[in-house]
Amino acid sequence: MGLLDQCQELFKTASLYEVLGITKEATEAEIRRSYYKLSLKVHPDRAPDDPKATEKFQVLGKLYAVLSDKEQRAVYDEQGIVDEESDCLSQDHCWEDYWRLLFPRITKQDILDFEKQYKGSDEERKDLLRLYVEHQGDMDVILTCVLCGSQEDEPRLADIIWAAIKNGDVEEFPAFTQESNKKKRARKKRADRERKEAEEMQKEMGLDQEEDSLMTMIKKRNTSREQDFNSFMSNLEAKYSKKGGKSSKRAKK
Structure with missing residues (x-):
């Protein structure tokens, strides 16, 4: 099953942008923040009651890999397709390691x-x-x-x-x-x-x-700050995270 079909099955839309809740005009930073927030919600450790949490997490990793690659994103925007044979969509890719590379633990x-x-x-x-x-x-x-x-x-x-x-x-x-x-x-x-x-x-x-307890403490101390807390953590992730590698293969034309 291709990425777009997986998105349809798991997120009820084949649009990569709609899955993340953003528009086609979204900036790289907006794509990154949306991916981070949604991937947190479906992470298997945070959604233990969702039998498809692992599958959703992996699909989001693939989705972000496509949209974060300028060439693949351009092809998707123009033709509505993705290169299923690209290195970034490799079946043996460890999406948990990929996510941690993008968003290392905040201290x-x-x-x-x-x-x-x-x-x-x-x-x-x-x-x-x-x-x-x-x-x-x-x-x-x-x-x-x-x-x-x-x-x-x-x-x-x-x-x-x-x-x-x-x-x-x-x-x-x-x-x-x-x-x-x-x-x-x-x-x-x-x-x-x-x-x-x-x-x-x-x-x-x-x-x-x-150290993770600090973030738990901040959030637990005042639940009314949750929206700004998420924004705060997204800013930190963007500041301290490493940029993911690019696919070595060009997107299909």
């Missing part, structure tokens, strides 16, 4: 390095102002969603927002400009309690012995 130091580069960057400012507008100045929600943010960061983040309001980059929302001291104190008290709970969780999970 605690990787996360700390990312945080150091992210804080104070243009990317952080852009994300912060997006959240400010999206949540109409509600700092309770903004501080919950902002990446790498903590209670200690609030004064610095508030200064960024105030400066943006002054410059006319964002509109003035009363929820932010007229926030009461009572609400600020309640937020600080809540943050202190969450920090204490996180520290206790860290000890219980033996973080020093298992």
